[in-house]
Amino acid sequence: MKQLGFPYAIISPVGEGIITKVQDTGGLIDLRTVKEQLLYEVHNPREYITPDVVADFTTVQLEEIKENQILVKGGSGKERPHSLKVSVGYHAGYLGEGEISYAGTGALERAQLSKEILYERLSPHFDHLRVDIIGISSIHRKQFNESEPYEVRVRAAGRHRQKMYAERIGHEVESLYLNGPAAGGGARKHVTDSIGIISTLIARNKVKSKVEFLET
Amino acid sequence: MKLYEIAHSRAGDKGNIVNLSLIPFKEKDYDYLYHNVTAAVVKEHLKDIVEGEVVRYELANIRAFNFVCYDSLLGGVTTSLALDAHGKCLSSALLELEVEK
Numbered sequence: 001m002k003q004l005g006f007p008y009a010i011i012s013p014v015g016e017g018i019i020t021k022v023q024d025t026g027g028l029i030d031l032r033t034v035k036e037q038l039l040y041e042v043h044n045p046r047e048y049i050t051p052d053v054v055a056d057f058t059t060v061q062l063e064e065i066k067e068n069q070i071l072v073k074g075g076s077g078k079e080r081p082h083s084l085k086v087s088v089g090y091h092a093g094y095l096g097e098g099e100i101s102y103a104g105t106g107a108l109e110r111a112q113l114s115k116e117i118l119y120e121r122l123s124p125h126f127d128h129l130r131v132d133i134i135g136i137s138s139i140h141r142k143q144f145n146e147s148e149p150y151e152v153r154v155r156a157a158g159r160h161r162q163k164m165y166a167e168r169i170g171h172e173v174e175s176l177y178l179n180g181p182a183a184g185g186g187a188r189k190h191v192t193d194s195i196g197i198i199s200t201l202i203a204r205n206k207v208k209s210k211v212e213f214l215e216t
Numbered sequence: 217m218k219l220y221e222i223a224h225s226r227a228g229d230k231g232n233i234v235n236l237s238l239i240p241f242k243e244k245d246y247d248y249l250y251h252n253v254t255a256a257v258v259k260e261h262l263k264d265i266v267e268g269e270v271v272r273y274e275l276a277n278i279r280a281f282n283f284v285c286y287d288s289l290l291g292g293v294t295t296s297l298a299l300d301a302h303g304k305c306l307s308s309a310l311l312e313l314e315v316e317k
Contacts, residue, residue, distance in 0.1 A: 032224060032239060035280050039237035041228035043284045045273050058275050074277075092295050130290075130297040138299045142264045144312035157297040197294045199231065 001026055007037075009072075016073040018065070029068040038062075051084055053077040083201035092196035093159050096166030098173025099134070100180075100187040103151035108136065110181035111152040117180060118156050121172055125165055129158040153186075159194055166191045220311035223249065227307040232292040234266075234303040236310045238281040246279040252315060258283050261313045265306065283310070 005025025009017040021029055038057055042048050045057040054077055061074040102110045115131045123129055132138035134153035158169045170189020177184060219238075222245050228235045238253065240246050255272040262270070268286025275282065289303050290296040300306075 031278075032241070035239050035278050036224065036226040036237055038278065039228075039235070039275075039280060039282050040226055041230055041235060042282060043230070043233070043235055043273075045275055045282055058277055060277060062278055095297070128295075128297055132299060134299065139305045140265065140309045141298075144309065155299060157299075159295065159297060194295060196292070 015075070016071065019070045019072060020068055023068075029070055031062055031064055031070065034062055034070045034072070047078070049081055049085075051080065053080050082204060084204055084207055085199055086202045087197050087199045089195050089197055092194040093161040094163045094166035094191055095157065095159050095194045096169030096189075096191045097155065097157045098170040098187065098189040099153055099155045100173050100176050100184045101151060101153045102181065102184055104183070107152050108133070108149065110184070111136075111154050113181045114154045114176055114184065117176070118154070118172055122156065122158060122169065125168070126158040126160060128160075129156070131156045163191060217315055217317045218311065219253070219313040219315055220308070222315070222317070223311065225307035225310050227302075227304050229289060229293050229302045229304070232287055232289045233268075234285045234288045234306050236283045236285065236307055238283060238310065240279065243279040246276075249281060250274065253281070253313065255283065257313070258285075258310065262288075262306075262309060265309060 003025055004027040005021035007019055007021050007029055009019050011017045019029055019034055021027060038060065039045065042057065048055040048057060056076045056078070059074045059076045060072060063071045065071050100114065111133045115133065118131050119129070132155050134155055135149040136152060137143060138155060154173070156169050156173055158166065160166045170191065174187045174189060177187060222242070223238055223240045225239070226237050238249065240249055255270045258272070259266065259270040262285065266285040266288040268288065270286075271284045273282040273284070288306070289301070290298050293301045
């Protein structure tokens with residue numbers, strides 16, 4: 001996987017395509033990877049809305065014609081939508097983060113104690129606050145099986161209109177060095193602007209597209 | 217047996233919605249998944265992650281399923297506080313589902 005060949009498509013005038021990649025590169029183009037990509041970020045596969053067509057992927061046929069070559073054909077669709085989707089950015093405040101690690105015997109218990117301390121001290125000031133233990137439940141928000149980690153990392157994240165409060169997340173986590181469970185280490189903190197995106201529709205005739213060529 | 221032994225999945229995100237494809241490694245297992253991995257089963261399995269409904273779409277043409285899970289990204293990728301804001305790791309959550317064999 002160190003040298004993945006990026007996929008490309010060779011498209012014929014009749015609307016069939018061959019998905020492939022440069023020979024002798026890493027990676028794999030097979031029915032599995034092509035099926036995953038066909039459904040990526042799709043909701044209703046009968047009506048995948050794009051600016052040019054409302055596509056229907058339930059008529060697509062896939063065939064492996066050679067190693068790392070998949071033939072795609074049979075896709076269909078309906079008339080393109082009357083409106084275009086527009087994504088609008090808005091300033092959503094500041095994201096503050098802080099992390100600290102614990103290792104060895106009792107690491108998880110110490111991390112859980114840190115989590116309690118951080119919630120108690122920070123939740124009065126934040127509508128949006130999360131404290132997770134990386135290594136336990138930061139990714140699926142729960143565990144689907146039981147396993148005991150050797151080391152864990154506590155991560156606190158909060159969003160606030162005022163940067164000063166977002167910075168407080170990191171300060172509280174750093175404070176755990178001296179005002180928290182034993183042997184916490186490797187604390188880091190970070191604040192970024194939080195830009196939210198919401199989507200809405202715009203009438204097609206309000207959008208004028210143009211292409212500019214820059215020559216050197 | 218877990219679902220990851222007989223199928224693969226990829227997570228995609230749009231706003232506060234995650235879509236999880238479910239594709240059997242062997243096409244003959246499509247019928248088994250059709251009857252045993254329904255939208256209700258997936259909703260129950262992911263109930264601590266997905267707050268809204270789960271809708272299943274079937275693509276018999278490529279022997280695959282697409283589960284659309286509403287309200288599952290803590291408000292949406294751009295303002296989520298989760299470490300995995302896009303929910304790209306949620307495909308492995310789906311594949312933890314216990315199945316008979």
